[in-house]
Amino acid sequence: MDHPDQLRSGAVRSDSQPLLEVRGISCNYELERAVFDLSLTVHRGEQVCLLGPSGCGKTTVLRAIAGFHPILTGGIFINDQQVSAVGAMVPPESRRVGMVFQDHALFPHLTVRQNVAAGLSRLPEGSRGESVGEMLERMGLSHHADRFPHELSGGQQQRVALARALAPRPLLLLMDEPFSSLDQELREHMGQEVSDMLKESGTTCVMVTHDQHDAFALGDKVGVMSEGSIVQWDTPYNLYHQPSNHFVADFIGNGVFLCGEVVSPQEVSTPLGILPSDEPLIWSSQTPLEILLRPDDVVYDPAGPIQARVTSRAFQGAQLLYTLRTLEGIKLLALFPSHANFEIGDDVRVRLDVDHLVVFEHDTPLD
Amino acid sequence: MIMATLVSPTVGAAVKLRRLNRLNRWTVGAVFAALLVFIPIGSVLFLSLGDSGDVWPHLIGTALPEYVGTTLLLLLGVGVSVFLTGVTTAWLVTMCRFPGRRIFEWLLLFPLAIPAYVMAYAYTDLLEYAGPVQSSLRALFGWQSARDYFFPPVRSLGGAIMFMGLVLYPYVYLLARSAFLEQSVSVLEVSRVLGKGPWQTFKTVSFPAARPAIVVGVSLALMETLNDYGTVDFFAVYTLTAGLIDVWLGMGSLAGGAQIASSMLVFVILLIFLERMSRRHQKVYQQASSRFKTLPTYSLKGWPSALAFGLCALPVIAGFVVPVLVLGQLSIVYFDRSWTPEFKSYALNSLTLSAGAALVTLLVALFIAYARRLRGGRVLRVATRAASLGYAVPGAVLAVGILIPFAIFDNALDALMRDWFGVSSGLLLSGTVAAVTFAYVVRFLAVAVGQVESSLEKISPSVDMAARTLGFRAGQTLIRYHLPLIRAGLLTAVMVVFVDCMKELPATLLLRPFNFETLATYVYRFASDEMLGEAALGSLTIVAVGLLPVAFLSRMISRSRQLYPSPSTGDA
Numbered sequence: 047m048d049h050p051d052q053l054r055s056g057a058v059r060s061d062s063q064p065l066l067e068v069r070g071i072s073c074n075y076e077l078e079r080a081v082f083d084l085s086l087t088v089h090r091g092e093q094v095c096l097l098g099p100s101g102c103g104k105t106t107v108l109r110a111i112a113g114f115h116p117i118l119t120g121g122i123f124i125n126d127q128q129v130s131a132v133g134a135m136v137p138p139e140s141r142r143v144g145m146v147f148q149d150h151a152l153f154p155h156l157t158v159r160q161n162v163a164a165g166l167s168r169l170p171e172g173s174r175g176e177s178v179g180e181m182l183e184r185m186g187l188s189h190h191a192d193r194f195p196h197e198l199s200g201g202q203q204q205r206v207a208l209a210r211a212l213a214p215r216p217l218l219l220l221m222d223e224p225f226s227s228l229d230q231e232l233r234e235h236m237g238q239e240v241s242d243m244l245k246e247s248g249t250t251c252v253m254v255t256h257d258q259h260d261a262f263a264l265g266d267k268v269g270v271m272s273e274g275s276i277v278q279w280d281t282p283y284n285l286y287h288q289p290s291n292h293f294v295a296d297f298i299g300n301g302v303f304l305c306g307e308v309v310s311p312q313e314v315s316t317p318l319g320i321l322p323s324d325e326p327l328i329w330s331s332q333t334p335l336e337i338l339l340r341p342d343d344v345v346y347d348p349a350g351p352i353q354a355r356v357t358s359r360a361f362q363g364a365q366l367l368y369t370l371r372t373l374e375g376i377k378l379l380a381l382f383p384s385h386a387n388f389e390i391g392d393d394v395r396v397r398l399d400v401d402h403l404v405v406f407e408h409d410t411p412l413d
Numbered sequence: 414m415i416m417a418t419l420v421s422p423t424v425g426a427a428v429k430l431r432r433l434n435r436l437n438r439w440t441v442g443a444v445f446a447a448l449l450v451f452i453p454i455g456s457v458l459f460l461s462l463g464d465s466g467d468v469w470p471h472l473i474g475t476a477l478p479e480y481v482g483t484t485l486l487l488l489l490g491v492g493v494s495v496f497l498t499g500v501t502t503a504w505l506v507t508m509c510r511f512p513g514r515r516i517f518e519w520l521l522l523f524p525l526a527i528p529a530y531v532m533a534y535a536y537t538d539l540l541e542y543a544g545p546v547q548s549s550l551r552a553l554f555g556w557q558s559a560r561d562y563f564f565p566p567v568r569s570l571g572g573a574i575m576f577m578g579l580v581l582y583p584y585v586y587l588l589a590r591s592a593f594l595e596q597s598v599s600v601l602e603v604s605r606v607l608g609k610g611p612w613q614t615f616k617t618v619s620f621p622a623a624r625p626a627i628v629v630g631v632s633l634a635l636m637e638t639l640n641d642y643g644t645v646d647f648f649a650v651y652t653l654t655a656g657l658i659d660v661w662l663g664m665g666s667l668a669g670g671a672q673i674a675s676s677m678l679v680f681v682i683l684l685i686f687l688e689r690m691s692r693r694h695q696k697v698y699q700q701a702s703s704r705f706k707t708l709p710t711y712s713l714k715g716w717p718s719a720l721a722f723g724l725c726a727l728p729v730i731a732g733f734v735v736p737v738l739v740l741g742q743l744s745i746v747y748f749d750r751s752w753t754p755e756f757k758s759y760a761l762n763s764l765t766l767s768a769g770a771a772l773v774t775l776l777v778a779l780f781i782a783y784a785r786r787l788r789g790g791r792v793l794r795v796a797t798r799a800a801s802l803g804y805a806v807p808g809a810v811l812a813v814g815i816l817i818p819f820a821i822f823d824n825a826l827d828a829l830m831r832d833w834f835g836v837s838s839g840l841l842l843s844g845t846v847a848a849v850t851f852a853y854v855v856r857f858l859a860v861a862v863g864q865v866e867s868s869l870e871k872i873s874p875s876v877d878m879a880a881r882t883l884g885f886r887a888g889q890t891l892i893r894y895h896l897p898l899i900r901a902g903l904l905t906a907v908m909v910v911f912v913d914c915m916k917e918l919p920a921t922l923l924l925r926p927f928n929f930e931t932l933a934t935y936v937y938r939f940a941s942d943e944m945l946g947e948a949a950l951g952s953l954t955i956v957a958v959g960l961l962p963v964a965f966l967s968r969m970i971s972r973s974r975q976l977y978p979s980p981s982t983g984d985a
């Protein structure tokens with residue numbers, strides 16, 4: 047056995063060692079099952095996101111990780127230490143997790159400095175002041191240290207909340223819709239800023255949100271949740287381009303579904319023509335399918351084979367998002383460059399240009 | 414190595430799984446407190462179901478029908494009176510514009526400061542045969558004696574209805590006013606656009622929507638009416654409360670008193686039912702809005718304006734100005750005879766007893782409210798509900814419910830002590846200040862719990878979670894982060910309970926230690942001896958203290974109006 051090697055492999059193992067493990071937990075929310083047998087693993091330094099519509103149970107999962115919600119099956123482990131079991135849990139104040147909330151939850155009667163120092167009450171006076179000063183500096187809050195929360199803007203309050211949560215050096219940072227109370231522009235800006243900061247400091251973080259832009263800005267991995275389960279756990283890129291089921295395809299990004307069926311292992315037939323598949327299809331011939339068409343799959347082409355009428359349009363800067371209706375009555379979404387300008391009621395010609403075919407088996411037979 | 418660096422020195426070994434019990438310390442404590450408070454209510458309920466012995470036939474054969482009949486008439490009379498006064502004044506100050514409206518908005522609350530019995534004493538002095546009014550009339554018209562003219566008897570059922578109506582209408586006024594204010598502006602505007610006049614709009618839109626709130630107000634006023642002892646005793650109006658205390662103190666029959674108490678529970682339960690039902694409807698009709706919108710008001714000019722002014726001025730003058738002037742004048746005349754060392758010691762008794770009871774009530778309320786915030790749960794909810802019934806139970810009934818279990822406890826303990834140690838423990842609970850304090854806590858807990866809960870509700874639950882994840886336990890979170898935020902609410906709760914304790918008469922009278930007097934019992938004793946002059950200073954003191962919460966409420970009302978018409982966001 048050779049020393050350096052062993053050390054290296056040890057180091058690698060510790061890097062990829064899971065910091066948070068949620069193993070098959072179920073939770074009730076107000077007497078109804080809200081989370082079903084949910085598992086997830088977060089490695090040290092990773093930032094993950096739980097994304098889903100309201101009521102999908104994502105906040106309940108977060109509360110269970112923080113220790114505010116009991117679990118009915120499974121277990122939660124932070125740093126190999128079991129913190130939640132069926133009928134027993136480590137109280138939230140002993141878990142070393144930090145939490146950031148939608149409403150920031152700053153203590154209104156304390157100054158920014160006192161808020162940030164709140165979690166450091168066990169440290170001696172001197173080092174507490176030092177830590178707080180450092181944290182304020184890092185967050186660009188030094189000038190506001192003696193202000194009260196209500197004197198700050200939304201973005202500043204957000205930063206104080208983050209500073210307060212990070213000051214005690216938690217093992218794990220939990221964020222519950224942290225950007226929802228900010229306006230659109232600030233939200234994108236803060237999302238990037240927070241993401242950079244967390245990456246830089248190597249903070250392990252779990253965020254829940256219903257907003258896919260927030261999720262994509264922050265999450266290395268995103269778990270899409272529906273009805274108490276994670277339906278896909280993947281990178282933002284894959285969630286958009288390779289959704290593994292109908293729900294994810296529908297929830298992430300824009301798009302419409304076409305009905306069709308398998309013609310050959312490389313082709314599906316749709317009412318708008320035959321579409322080739324880049325990967326061999328696993329279904330037998332004539333299996334009914336649903337085919338996802340993203341707006342960028344529908345291309346403006348004056349010589350295209352499909353004629354459609356514009357039913358609505360939305361200006362998006364460089365591009366316009368059109369809703370079209372074909373002669374057969376099929377609805378399509380299409381992104382055209384702004385200079386191809388059409389009014390509602392105009393007829394346009396398009397063609398389908400699908401790089402990667404996203405197909406699902408149709409659950410019920412087509413009629 | 415890795416583990417060692419990751420375990421925080423500050424948390425250390427604390428990372429241990431803790432068993433989750435359905436009932437944690439907070440829940441158990443709160444349920445226990447709630448059950449303790451439920452004891453008197455429960456024991457009256459139990460008595461009413463138990464074997465009545467031979468008291469019932471006697472009571473039914475003699476006085477009970479009269480008690481019940483009189484109580485019904487009194488409730489009916491006061492109900493109609495507070496309804497008419499409260500709704501009329503509330504509608505005028507919210508929907509009409511006339512000179513003085515802004516001032517009347519809070520002045521109309523002032524009669525709330527005067528206990529009904531003080532009102533009765535003041536008006537009796539003013540209107541009785543030897544009083545200034547009848548004397549002046551006689552002098553003016555040259556009448557010689559009572560046979561020469563008719564003057565309505567003051568000390569009568571009619572008088573009781575009138576004076577109680579005058580001090581209790583603010584309950585209806587307050588609730589009706591906020592119900593009118595919270596009504597949808599657009600609905601009112603639609604009604605006017607459709608060509609409906611003020612009366613039509615009131616009848617078809619405003620009143621039906623405000624009705625649940627008005628019923629809640631009336632039922633609260635009726636609970637107070639049922640509770641009253643000072644007035645009905647002074648006027649010799651034989652209601653159930655008067656009968657209960659007469660049977661207990663006069664005939665020395667606690668068992669008889671208990672029987673009347675249990676029959677009073679029927680009224681109590683009906684009133685609670687009425688109130689709870691209406692509160693449920695209230696939630697539907699009134700969309701809670703913290704902002705006051707500009708209501709489409711009717712501008713009054715000329716005669717209607719004078720009439721509106723008069724209608725609002727009348728209850729204020731009759732319900733506050735006149736009695737305060739009478740008491741003030743009497744206090745000055747009788748000052749030397751009233752301002753005695755006894756008076757000061759009674760005042761001190763009132764102060765310490767009420768303050769102590771208010772603090773205990775607040776602590777219990779805080780504990781229950783916080784336990785409910787930490788973990789809801791049906792057990793706790795039911796227990797709190799049961800414990801909160803005290804406000805509806807008349808003080809005299811509570812006294813019965815407290816004395817019986819306390820006496821059983823004292824006797825059992827005494828017997829035990831004699832058997833084991835050969836010493837008598839005497840009366841440990843019954844006939845002590847503890848019993849009176851307990852009665853106050855039971856009766857006023859609901860007010861305090863309501864106040865504390867509504868203060869806590871304004872704090873986002875995420876503040877709790879933030880504090881917990883920052884390393885604070887539930888109790889530390891309450892002390893460090895909640896108490897500073899709800900200070901104002903706690904102060905209001907203490908103040909309101911304190912004042913209610915100061916005014917409380919029947920329970921104090923029945924449960925106080927021998928020879929222990931508070932201002933309320935002292936005033937009652939002098940008044941019973943027809944020494945109204947000597948009672949005036951005490952009465953005036955009670956009114957002055959009673960003004961505290963009224964002034965506070967008034968300030969809130971006038972403040973909320975300052976925000977309008979430019980509503981600000983309620984950040985503070």
